Amino acid sequence: PTRPTRPKDIHLRVEPRELATLPRDFRGRHGVGMRVALVPRSAPVPMRPHVPGHEYPRLGGITMSQLNIPGQNEKANAMLPARVAIFSAAMAVAYPLLLTVCILRAVFMRTTKGTPSQILQKGTYNNAHLPDQHYTCQLLFDKPLEEPRLRAALVELCAEDGITEDQIDLSFEDATPASWPATGSHRMNAYLPAAIGEDDSYVEYWSSRGKSGKVVRLHVFNAKAAGEPTVVLYAGSINAWDGSSNFNFVKQLMCRYAGESPQTVFQSALSPDITPAAAATLDAAVPFALYLAKMPLNLAKSLGGALWNAISAQPRFGGNGFGFKLCAMNLDKEESRALYNGAKALGVSPFACFTWAGVRACKRVLGYQPKRIVQQASLQTRHFPVEGQGDQRDLVGDWLVGPVQYVGDVDYDLPQAQASYADLRAELDALGPRTCASLAAKAWGVVNCGAAPFECVPTYNDDAHVFDKTIFMNNYGVRTMPEEVGFRAWNWNAPLWLGINTINVNGRTTTLVGSCMFGLEVAEALRDEIEAALREVIAKGREVPAEEASAVPTYRGV
Numbered sequence: 001p002t003r004p005t006r007p008k009d010i011h012l013r014v015e016p017r018e019l020a021t022l023p024r025d026f027r028g029r030h031g032v033g034m035r036v037a038l039v040p041r042s043a044p045v046p047m048r049p050h051v052p053g054h055e056y057p058r059l060g061g062i063t064m065s066q067l068n069i070p071g072q073n074e075k076a077n078a079m080l081p082a083r084v085a086i087f088s089a090a091m092a093v094a095y096p097l098l099l100t101v102c103i104l105r106a107v108f109m110r111t112t113k114g115t116p117s118q119i120l121q122k123g124t125y126n127n128a129h130l131p132d133q134h135y136t137c138q139l140l141f142d143k144p145l146e147e148p149r150l151r152a153a154l155v156e157l158c159a160e161d162g163i164t165e166d167q168i169d170l171s172f173e174d175a176t177p178a179s180w181p182a183t184g185s186h187r188m189n190a191y192l193p194a195a196i197g198e199d200d201s202y203v204e205y206w207s208s209r210g211k212s213g214k215v216v217r218l219h220v221f222n223a224k225a226a227g228e229p230t231v232v233l234y235a236g237s238i239n240a241w242d243g244s245s246n247f248n249f250v251k252q253l254m255c256r257y258a259g260e261s262p263q264t265v266f267q268s269a270l271s272p273d274i275t276p277a278a279a280a281t282l283d284a285a286v287p288f289a290l291y292l293a294k295m296p297l298n299l300a301k302s303l304g305g306a307l308w309n310a311i312s313a314q315p316r317f318g319g320n321g322f323g324f325k326l327c328a329m330n331l332d333k334e335e336s337r338a339l340y341n342g343a344k345a346l347g348v349s350p351f352a353c354f355t356w357a358g359v360r361a362c363k364r365v366l367g368y369q370p371k372r373i374v375q376q377a378s379l380q381t382r383h384f385p386v387e388g389q390g391d392q393r394d395l396v397g398d399w400l401v402g403p404v405q406y407v408g409d410v411d412y413d414l415p416q417a418q419a420s421y422a423d424l425r426a427e428l429d430a431l432g433p434r435t436c437a438s439l440a441a442k443a444w445g446v447v448n449c450g451a452a453p454f455e456c457v458p459t460y461n462d463d464a465h466v467f468d469k470t471i472f473m474n475n476y477g478v479r480t481m482p483e484e485v486g487f488r489a490w491n492w493n494a495p496l497w498l499g500i501n502t503i504n505v506n507g508r509t510t511t512l513v514g515s516c517m518f519g520l521e522v523a524e525a526l527r528d529e530i531e532a533a534l535r536e537v538i539a540k541g542r543e544v545p546a547e548e549a550s551a552v553p554t555y556r557g558v
Helices: 076-078 080-114 146-159 202-207 243-257 278-285 287-295 295-312 333-346 350-365 414-430 435-444 520-542
Strands: 134-141 168-172 216-221 230-237 325-330 372-375 404-406 470-479 487-491 498-505 510-513
Touching: 076 080, 080 295, 080 435, 134 202, 134 243, 146 168, 146 216, 146 243, 202 230, 230 243, 230 295, 230 333, 243 470, 243 487, 278 435, 278 487, 287 295, 287 435, 325 487, 325 520, 333 350, 333 520, 350 372, 350 470, 350 520, 404 414, 404 435, 404 520, 414 435, 487 498, 487 510, 510 520
Parallel strands: 168 216, 372 470, 470 498
Antiparallel strands: 134 230, 134 487, 216 230, 325 510, 372 404, 498 510
16 A cells, blocks of 8 residues: 555455355355455455456445445435435525426527427537537557648648637647556546546546647647557537537548548538428427426426436535546447347447446445436437438537436346337437427526536436436447548546446447546445456356357447
8 A cells, every 4th residue: 555554444244155156266276255345435446357267357246335325324314414415405506497498498498499400400409519528538549640641630620610720639648558457347547647646537637737728639649659558538519519519520530541532421511301200290299388297297306306416425414525537448349249239138338338247336336226327329310310421420510319218126136138129219219208398408408508507407308317316327439430541449437426438449348437426445346347248248158159140330430
């Protein structure tokens, strides 16, 4: 340890586990299993590194005694009266004020701008580029990037969406990233320990840089040689582009960097409209009177959940601190292929595997299931198509929607997760009621655009409540980058109550797990349990005969 270990910091745990459940290397000669480790309570329990024959990152399940769960400890119970008092005071002030704002905004938008399809004719409203309003993430490459080529491609691409050169921050930093970590499940400072604190991520990195007045920022930490990691910390436009569009922006940047012919990708240039059929369905689905009627309850649940959990997260009330805490779970190509084939063998989609794993992790770590899953999706190809586009998903703009999947108290197994995924696809294809509810809340709400800010404010009038017992699930699906740029990972997250953000690029599935309510140690425990569940699917995929196994499907434009 970096500081003296005091007796009260030591946690001793005796597990009543059968000997057969222990790996052979932990079994004694006389049938006794012993595992000894000194772990300061203030430090996270370290993840067991992946070794052949031991697929899981932890030995057994996680017990409550190992983790400090906000709201579920002696201090939280002792401070319950104080928490209730602060919560009640905050609600008494904020609720009537925000309800008035919500009602006035909705009436204003309906009377002056029209129906949801009229406001969201392009899929968004008022999605202008704003300085210092960023979608942030971390990119990994396995070779250095060349500054002149990257700068020329970036300036050219940004200009096509009205971003001038003086609104761009491209910086090549002096620090060299650390080597590849031993496992893909690691903390977010693994590559840049000098630039990012031990418990921090790219979120704190950008916060520490302060306001710059820029719209797009890329800070490049180049490797010294090919084969070693190059890290790019990216901050794109969160107001004008949704999340997958930020990926598409970087993809088009890398295509031009690689010398490919420029493609027209921006919503501002192509300007696709909602189809007449989709417009009619949307406007008929959400009467304005019904929208107003559900506003008081939705605001109470959303604001109340956010306030209660934020108060409970404070250390003085038994929490671990309120703040964005992220951790990585990146699979290599072999593991990603096995995950895909395992899901296929089980008759489910990778999306369903992640939602199932997330719900199971909450139940095991927190002791209860989430109530809902907010599922991020773009409607661009379905209901805002560009002529001749086909199945390509490379456009840059905002067509985001977030239909809700309800979990409830059911046994949320893989078949249930797959049924919910099939329902999501049907919802998106037909503009079902939950999709329309999300679009109406986007159209008539206080915030009407961007990479999810409209969903994160308590004034969002849908049953999402992303800061209270809700998994914020975002799967960009299967994507590609030019092979020659050496792209390895796209890591981003919306760390609300629990965020799970995943993507497969060039055959690699990369994921971040995060939360603003639980602290880093609990986020890592949730990540470890999600990984344990996914490795069950991976193990199933490795059983598939080689002649029957499939590569993860990749499409040039998808």
